[in-house]
Amino acid sequence: MSPDLHRLAMAVLQPGFEGTTAPDWLRRALGEGLGGAVLFARNLPSEHLIPQIRAENPDTVIAVDEEGGVVTRFEARSGSSFPGNRALGVADDEALTERVGRQIGRMLAEADVTLDYAPSVDVNANPANPVIGVRSFGPTSGLVSRHAVAYIRGLQSAGVAACAKHFPGHGDTITDSHLALPTVHATVEELWERDLPPFRAAIDAGVRSVMCGHLLVPALDPSLPATLSRTVLTGLLREELGFDGMLVTDAIEMKAVAARYTPGEIAVRALAAGVDAICVGITTEQGLRELRDAITAAVLSGELAESRLAEAAARVRAIAEWYGKQDRSAAEDPGVGLEAARAALTVTGAATLAGAPLVVEVNTRLNQAVDPSTPTGLTAALAARLPGTERVVMAAEGELPAFDERPVVLVVHDSARHAWVRERIAQAVRVRPDAVVVDTGIPGEPAGAAFVATNGLSRVSAEAAAEWLTT
CATH class of the missing domain: 3.40.50 (Rossmann fold)
Known part of the structure; x- marks a missing residue:
């Protein structure tokens, strides 16, 4: 196995881990070219963790789910200082949404986080949706599009990369993808009218990253979840919508895909479909190396083109390079979270x-x-x-x-x-x-x-x- 291929495979992985300090295996992997890590509430707060990661590789893409509202990692123990997306949509003040996004970005920038897996730009079109709900700005594409742009503008103005999720739209589902594979029963016309406009708006606003959802969308691909579908990820997102930033999977241990494929199969198929980064919510040294080996084996067998893997690794590096050039000194805006909560x-x-x-x-x-x-x-x-x-x-x-x-x-x-x-x-x-x-x-x-x-x-x-x- 060539060292370059080894490092390319490591570059596209973003694992989670246990503990409030960087485990030895993670430090070793960072030295071997690991491109990123994702943090959860179990890792935070910790004043030592991120500096430990940066000490091994200053360009690591450190990611976190910090949506505000019900999905918070940095403030999981106290509750978020910022209301979530639905509250911002109900208040319907785009300037206020931008200010909230900027302050979330400021909090993450102070901690030296590269990438926020936010905002959710799903249109909550189905009232029975068990997993999106208040995480959506609302039930209409126009409302979601406007606030998605404002949130992204605010977050990225603080120097932290935003991530629009869950492509091509998790709003019209009745199944939680953590538990099973949801199906989006919509025509192509409905998707273009309702679910895709917020992603188009986010792309036009310069969002640095998109996260794909573990969703079956028969109108686009009747056989494969979006995460593994070249039709959805390359044909639709890359070619039709023109997104050229970093595309990351939702966590691959979620049962929507994990019940059907091994972790290595998911990683290889996702990369071949057009994904650039593989999010693994929690893993071990052995699990990480099995993923790396599955990717390198796929390249050596011809199942995955080395040029596709190199392209993916380059997009991960581009996020780190963008982050390194940002001004991360956004002014404090005290009380904006409570102001938004009152308005909602x-x-x-x-x-x-x-x-x-x-x-x-x-x-x-x-x-x-x-x-x-x-x-x-x-x-x-x-x-x-x-x-x-x-x-x-x-x-x-x-x-x-x-x-x-x-x-x-x-x-x-x-x-x-x-x-x-x-x-x-x-x-x-x-x-x-x-x-x-x-x-x-x-x-x-x-x-x-x-x-x-x-x-x-x-x-x-x-x-x-x-x-x-x-x-």
Whole structure:
């Protein structure tokens, strides 16, 4: 095996790993040409980790999922300082979205992160979508396109590369690709009218990266997931939409593809289809080397052209080179997250909490993209204002607790999606018509004395709701 081929294969891999320090195997791999690494909440916060990676290879593409709102890695333990995409779409102030994007970029730039796997530019066209939901700017392509451009402009003005995802659009699905392969049942005409315009807008705005989704789109390719389809990735994204930046996969251990192919098969097929970087959410030294060996074997057998691998590695280097030339000194914009959360708050009815309430969290299972340690935050936000606030967590499809004389706040998520959640709201309001309902997701019909929709999960969204309920 030639050293050059070995390094090319390593250059296109972006593995995740355990721990808050760089493991020895990762450091060795960086010295052998590993092109990137992806960080998760399990790795953060850590003041030593990124410098350790940079010490081995200053040009490593360090990536993270920092969307704001419910998907946060740097602020998973406290909740995000920025509302997510749906909140920004509801506020519908493009200048505000750009400011939020810039501050997320500023936070990442201060930590020396190269690439943010954000924003999601999926159009949430299907209300039953279990994985996009509040991660989308909204249900229409025009709204999503406008805010995608604003977010990308803000993020990249802070010197951090943006990544538009999940190509060709994960919005019209009812399956979570972490768990199974979703199918997008849309015609080519519908795709061009609804799902593709935000990607075109992102490309026109100069987005540095695109992430492909593990999606079956029969109108484009009836047999292969988009991640492995040359028709979708080279024909559509490269040739028709004109994208020439770095194309990265969603994590290849997601069951949408992992249930059908081995990691090596996914990597080789994705690279042949037009992908430049392989995201591996978590791996080991052995797993990384098996991927490297599968790629080099594919080149030696003729299954994967060496010129295609070299092109992919060059696009990964181009992201690092772009990052190295950026001014990463964006001005601080304190309070912009809370400002955006307030602008996104929608309220029906009126109520002010006169005393410390009983907060009943009617838990629905958050999707697999959300770190399990990310808090909902409303109880803490109310307790800071009303000492003595208590919380009861109701298990999925469990029964409501008995109420006493205290004010009742019912916290739900995505009541538009869950019939059993709507039934619990109705039960609570029958017993306590003065109950306040707070929906942190995509809300259903208003109920209760006041119905507050935060339009997303974040620390600042909880603070905005608590502020409204107590003043």
